[in-house]
Amino acid sequence: MIRTKTANDIVKLARSSERITTREFINEIFDNFVELHGDRYFGDDGAVIGGIAYLEKQSVTVIGIQKGRDLEENIATNFGSPSPEGYRKSLRLMKQAEKFNRPIITFVNTPGAFCGIEAEERGEGEAIANNLYEMSQLKVPIISIFTGEGGSGGAIALALADEVWMLEHSIYSILSPEGFASILWKDSSKADEAAEIxxxxxxxxxxxxxxxxxIAETDNQQDKSSKQISQNLKNELINKLNELQQLDDEILINQRYDRFRKF
Incomplete structure (x- = not known):
């Protein structure tokens, strides 16, 4: 697959309000989705969707970060920036998945974790760190798909997986191009230049x-429909989960550990 767009063009596409949302992927790919709510500590975070579903005949746990398409939806989902309770909800569902031997599939689309004072007061950093610690030891397969933005710890808190995939026009970085340009050159207007490097x-x-x-979003530079993208992703998930489920628990965990240690 050859890149035909600039990095800055891809950043704009990744942030577009027209991108396929997590909920839309769930509706297209999975059957009988039952959404579960709450972290059992503080509340329910609208930025994180999670629950149980079927992928063909395989029971799975699906978790993803949701963005809205308009202002009302974005307010309800905090513009895709999870609070501590969102990460704790996701971990609760992942531990439940391990208990019942269900593979885990996560969808990531976030500019980063919510950085408000109240999030820090409720332990945002601890919630992210605990997710990383626990995900590294889960005894079930984990596949993470970046569908839009993937910003810093807020993204990797759902992406410590056996395999990490990205949609063609998605991004994954330690911070935004604007933040990078502000730190390096003291000039956020150089974000397009930052994106390239x-x-x-x-x-x-x-x-x-x-x-x-x-995961391709285009075919001969023509945009694929959301149904085509979802069907392709569904087929890839089925094949990879069949492969990962053949592995012994210890091998699965060791391979996941080695995957991240190589960086």
Whole structure:
């Protein structure tokens, strides 16, 4: 797959309100989705969707970060920036998945974790760190798909997986191009230049070995429909889960550990 757009163009596409949302992917790919709510500590975070569903005949746990398409939806989902309770909800569902031997599939689309004072008061950093610690030891397969933005710890808190995939026009980085430009050059207007050198596109990260797969959004430079993208992703998930479920628990965990240690 050859990149035909600039990194800055891909950043704009990744942030577009027209991108397929987590809820839309769930509706297209899975059957009989039952959404579960709450972290059992503080409340329910609208930025994180999670529950149980079927992938063909396989029972799975699905978790994802949701963005809205308009202002009302974005307010309800905090513009896709989870609070501590969102990460704790996701971990609760992942531990439940392990208990019942269900594979875990996560969808990531976030500019980063919510950075408000109240989030810090409720332990945002601890919630993210605990997710990373626990996900590294889960005895079930985990596949994470970046569908839009993948910002810093807020993204990796749902992406410590056996395989990490990205949609063709998604991004994954330690911070935004604007933040990078502000730190490096004291000028956020150089974000387009920063995007090119940050290696944040799916193409760059596949070449660097940070991700395993790119899910195509175009065919001969023509945009695919959401149904085509979802069907392709569904087929890829079925095949990879069949492969991962053949592995012994200890091998699965060791391979996941080695995957992240290589960086």
């Amino acid at each position: 940050m290696k944040l596109t799916a193409y760059d990260l596949k070449e660097l070995g940070v991700i395993e797969k790119i």
